Amino acid sequence: MDNNIITITDLSKSFDGTLVLKDINLNIRKGSVTTIIGPSGSGKSTLLRCINQLEEVSSGGVFFQDTNITESNVNLSKIRSKIAMVFQSFNLFNNLSVLENCTIGPIKVLNLSKEQSNERAQQFLEKVGMLPFINRKVTTLSGGQKQRVAIARALCMDPEVILFDEPTSSLDPEMVQEVLDVMRNVISEDISFIVVTHEMDFAFDVSDRVIFMDNGEIVEDGEPSYIFHNSKNQRLNKFINRV
Amino acid sequence: MFTQMILSSIPDDFIGGITHIFENNYELYLEGIKYTLIISLLGTSLGLLLSLLITIFRIQEIEKRDSLFTRFLKRLSIFVSSSYVEFFRGTPMMVQAAIFYYGLATLGFRIPILIAGILIVTLNTAAYLTEVLRSGINGIDKGQIEGAKSIGLPKSKMYRYIIFPQVLKNMFPAIGNELVVNIKDTAVLSVIGVSELFYMGKSVAGTYYRYTESFVLVALIYLILVLMTTRLLTLFVRLLNGNDKYSFPSSQSVPVEVNHG
Numbered sequence: 001m002d003n004n005i006i007t008i009t010d011l012s013k014s015f016d017g018t019l020v021l022k023d024i025n026l027n028i029r030k031g032s033v034t035t036i037i038g039p040s041g042s043g044k045s046t047l048l049r050c051i052n053q054l055e056e057v058s059s060g061g062v063f064f065q066d067t068n069i070t071e072s073n074v075n076l077s078k079i080r081s082k083i084a085m086v087f088q089s090f091n092l093f094n095n096l097s098v099l100e101n102c103t104i105g106p107i108k109v110l111n112l113s114k115e116q117s118n119e120r121a122q123q124f125l126e127k128v129g130m131l132p133f134i135n136r137k138v139t140t141l142s143g144g145q146k147q148r149v150a151i152a153r154a155l156c157m158d159p160e161v162i163l164f165d166e167p168t169s170s171l172d173p174e175m176v177q178e179v180l181d182v183m184r185n186v187i188s189e190d191i192s193f194i195v196v197t198h199e200m201d202f203a204f205d206v207s208d209r210v211i212f213m214d215n216g217e218i219v220e221d222g223e224p225s226y227i228f229h230n231s232k233n234q235r236l237n238k239f240i241n242r243v
Numbered sequence: 244m245f246t247q248m249i250l251s252s253i254p255d256d257f258i259g260g261i262t263h264i265f266e267n268n269y270e271l272y273l274e275g276i277k278y279t280l281i282i283s284l285l286g287t288s289l290g291l292l293l294s295l296l297i298t299i300f301r302i303q304e305i306e307k308r309d310s311l312f313t314r315f316l317k318r319l320s321i322f323v324s325s326s327y328v329e330f331f332r333g334t335p336m337m338v339q340a341a342i343f344y345y346g347l348a349t350l351g352f353r354i355p356i357l358i359a360g361i362l363i364v365t366l367n368t369a370a371y372l373t374e375v376l377r378s379g380i381n382g383i384d385k386g387q388i389e390g391a392k393s394i395g396l397p398k399s400k401m402y403r404y405i406i407f408p409q410v411l412k413n414m415f416p417a418i419g420n421e422l423v424v425n426i427k428d429t430a431v432l433s434v435i436g437v438s439e440l441f442y443m444g445k446s447v448a449g450t451y452y453r454y455t456e457s458f459v460l461v462a463l464i465y466l467i468l469v470l471m472t473t474r475l476l477t478l479f480v481r482l483l484n485g486n487d488k489y490s491f492p493s494s495q496s497v498p499v500e501v502n503h504g
Contacts, residue, residue: 056307070308072310081394095409
């Protein structure tokens with residue numbers, strides 16, 4: 001397990017008796033970029049949300065490094081501070097400014113000093129192009145701006161993994177590109193990225209690995225060139241031709 | 244002899260009666276106003292603090308990963324906190340005051356009447372505001388909670404820094420409304436002898452045998468207090484929020500209206 005940051009074993013998840021994830025097994029390599037594609041309702045977001053336990057699993061294990069985080073004696077807050085997440089609906093804190101959204105985690109969770117946290121936040125806000133908006137209330141920002149702040153907030157946690165849950169799906173078309181550009185810009189070897197997305201060009205360009213899910217199962221799994229050009233899988237090809 | 248002197252000195256007509264009563268007893272009324280304001284202000288503030296605490300017990304959620312002991316504790320805290328709310332909302336404050344004050348006296352605890360009054364208003368306000376806070380928390384976008392969880396904020400810090408600040412801001416009109424209600428409802432504390440405004444009005448009325456005049460005067464004073472309070476609260480909210488529109492109804496039966504611009 002040395003090189004794997006996330007290991008998922010025999011994971012199943014059902015909502016009110018409906019099985020939405022069926023016996024998933026998956027390893028995520030440290031420092032890799034993995035995108036998960038698939039039709040709506042295929043279980044990709046649910047799988048992503050199991051990785052930081054925003055969804056409880058029905059059975060199976062989710063390992064962060066060597067820790068099974070589905071067990072009740074795990075300090076979930078500590079694990080989550082290392083697995084940041086960027087949401088479709090941004091989920092920025094409405095009562096805080098842009099800067100405070102980025103510093104609350106470092107100050108209250110990582111116990112950094114205010115000065116250190118501010119410095120770090122400014123560094124990442126600059127990286128996502130939001131430094132001029134540092135004192136704005138987040139409710140006054142556009143969707144694209146909000147998502148860029150959300151990416152900075154995730155980076156400020158200095159995480160091992162960042163989960164992206166359809167980060168561009170609720171944006172106006174002209175804002176999609178600015179967020180995708182920021183995402184390309186922040187990809188680094190130090191962090192593992194797991195991205196659920198419908199942006200196929202983006203998935204092809206940035207991924208080390210693409211996973212195709214359908215109906216609660218991992219149907220195909222491989223390098224982007226294989227998934228987008230060489231796979232013979234009918235469900236996958238049907239899906240790719242449709243989008 | 245003395246009583247007759249008092250009775251003969253007061254004019255017979257209504258306006259004259261009120262003026263005479265006020266001129267000769269304004270110190271008593273001021274004293275009453277003082278207690279009414281102290282009790283309602285302190286009771287509302289302390290009640291708000293207590294309601295934050297009770298709300299924490301009330302909103303516990305049982306999760307799959309909880310141990311049996313944790314589940315038991317959570318169920319217990321939900322049961323105790325909701326029983327508290329049900330009891331204080333389900334019985335009249337006047338009855339609570341009587342039970343509390345005379346009950347404690349029977350048990351040998353003599354607490355000052357003013358303290359008893361403040362305590363009763365506090366306990367009552369806490370019950371009402373717990374419900375207000377709970378519905379406020381339910382009304383907060385679930386994304387705020389998920390956002391907090393996703394950066395590893397423990398629950399206590401999530402409520403302290405993210406949820407409660409938003410809820411309190413949204414609920415400010417309801418909290419102000421509770422203050423207004425408390426200014427009027429302290430009147431029931433006269434049952435245990437707290438010398439608030441209504442109690443003073445009653446004793447003045449008894450002195451002159453002029454009940455209508457005395458209580459009309461008391462009503463006018465309550466009205467002025469309430470109108471001043473609602474205007475101060477509205478001004479306060481304007482200062483906080485710029486142009487957001489809030490209104491403060493002065494009765495509990497009128498729904499609270501909140502318009503965010």
